[in-house]
Amino acid sequence: MATINSNYLKLPGSYLFSMIGEKVREYEAAHPEKKVIRLGIGDVTQPIAPAVIDALHSAVDEMGKAESFRGYAPDLGYEFLRNTIAEKDFQDRGCDISADEIFVSDGAKCDCGNIQEIFGTDNVIAVQDPVYPVYVDSNVMAGRTGSYDESLGQFRNVIYLPCRKENGYVPQLPDRVPDLIYLCFPNNPTGAVMKKDQLQTWVDYARKNGSVLLFDAAYEAYIHEMDVPHSIYECEGAGECAIEFRSFSKTAGFTGLRLGFTVIPKTLEVEGVRLWDLWARRHGTKYNGAPYIVQRAGEAVYSEAGRAQVSEQIARYMENAGIIRNGLLEAGYEVSGGVNAPYIWLKTPGNMTSWEFFDALLERADVVGTPGSGFGPHGEHYFRLTAFGSRENTIEAVERMKRMS
């Protein structure tokens, strides 16, 4: 008699963004005349850059001819892409990362969700609170989190690292030592960053305690200020304790193309075993590579034309961020983020809960955002807006929010 993985039943409600999608669908069905503006899910709106489109077309042509057709991709990704990534994203920044430490994948979400598999189920995880829900949820599914405490809105065996206004949304070292520490900087949802010396503290802490850092750098392309590390490997010793996740989704608008990568230095060992070997084995067994045409698209992001076009897109989103940030400040909101990240993090007015504000914003301004509480208990009474809308929609949304208050 088959049984289910009962850990799934510990997950409260449905996945945050699925739930938002459902609410919005219902609202739109009930109010077909309304023009709803989505600044909720962090999905981009600018089209794929021309240099990338060209690369896609030419790769598609290759797939249509016997002499240039490509079947299964190499397990860890094509060398043309891995070499480019290693050079441009790491070596050019002085990070000692080589091409064969890059694992190409179909996105950082999958990698962040799957990475926990290579660790023991007895490992205790720590997460920033609030943070991207996948870290906790994937560990719930694996049985690593204990049960859910309804009253606290927390899992009993997870170490939550509160990120609030008082600490600049940067967590303090915990009292109890975690085995696995998820860090996301620039942070989703708060938009906060760590300076290099702050991140170094975490690297030193992990090395001293035998913890592994799982560093999600999906938003590194949005870093604007100096002295904010783009990669954890800018810190000394990170090669012995850290895994890094990267994404093309927000860097180059690949949310619908699906491409990302994970970096596991060969120097990173746990119990005398290289995590590189375990992840390579997982890739070989349960994954079959990102599409060739998409890997060519990824390569084009690093070309001269690609870089210029993509930088312009990012600049445009960051102008949106400025518009939201300044507009909400004018309207009297308490706001952070939006400087080194495409996310604006605001305090809900009148001490509304995050979901109350979600409903109010949808009903009174036809604007969709993301309830902060969906990112963890310390996100309650906060709300996330993203800079990924069109310029027109962004301005319109801010105007509507000003009229609301």
Next chain:
Amino acid sequence: MATINSNYLKLPGSYLFSMIGEKVREYEAAHPEKKVIRLGIGDVTQPIAPAVIDALHSAVDEMGKAESFRGYAPDLGYEFLRNTIAEKDFQDRGCDISADEIFVSDGAKCDCGNIQEIFGTDNVIAVQDPVYPVYVDSNVMAGRTGSYDESLGQFRNVIYLPCRKENGYVPQLPDRVPDLIYLCFPNNPTGAVMKKDQLQTWVDYARKNGSVLLFDAAYEAYIHEMDVPHSIYECEGAGECAIEFRSFSKTAGFTGLRLGFTVIPKTLEVEGVRLWDLWARRHGTKYNGAPYIVQRAGEAVYSEAGRAQVSEQIARYMENAGIIRNGLLEAGYEVSGGVNAPYIWLKTPGNMTSWEFFDALLERADVVGTPGSGFGPHGEHYFRLTAFGSRENTIEAVERMKRMS
């Protein structure tokens, strides 16, 4: 202090196809003058069909324009693709499967590897022996198989269902009831099929015992004989006990494009929980959809032109299968498969082990095949060749093998 998932250490050697790749790379490096022919990994060689290439180009164009750009795909796949699949692959065959029971993914390998996650770790699995290694390996990683018995070449807590010449490579019902039963038909590697009444026996057995059937139909497009079911849902009651995996890899040459899907009927419950809900939750949390352009490519496979072109490709591969099958029979080999599947399964001559024959074939004929023992202990002394080579290479490989003997 972090710990690793020690189940990974139970896996003997590296993943079969990675190991073959390594051996071949070494051989080619040592013998650069040799023209090695690969009939090993089941990778296709014909280019993507013109109708699919057209669909890719036009989807790429859409991604390059703001008004038609697509970001994150719907969790379970685009409706245009799911509707087409439900109609053409299932409803047209009289199977009661609806579009929202189709989960689009980046390939059957991932889905076959990941599906075990939604079941309890105490579930006992049964697999055909020999069979595609991912079923067992993914369960080893999850700790469901017990330890490896070197002398038997088996995991202690897996029920192996021997498939040999004597039973026509179709397994008998086991003595001990498994919780999860992986069935792969047309079979990889033996090329065997089950007739409908045989498959019905398994459906009845699963329903009677509360087992779940995990039916891998990746090669259904190669079925040639009548009365061989293309889908398990052709059997009565399968909607209450079976999950089916499908792939575009072999159907339409998508090994390098990555597209597949899993079918979970909403009527399939375990412990009163719909497996549909669990898999949907997994998709929402750990997966982010197949690329829009690839889903459009998948849709084009079902168009009139696409169907015709793809059928021609399959016919061409099956002609290759005939060439290999007949050539080897002439040369005195004992051969099966190659009629309803692109795989030819041969008995190694002179009672050589599978790996001995692998080495001999590589060294004496410069032909790469797949050792049967890599698919399970009952594959020892067998060997798999695939029909996916070019016509020229296929003929040349068979000639070389004839000269060997």
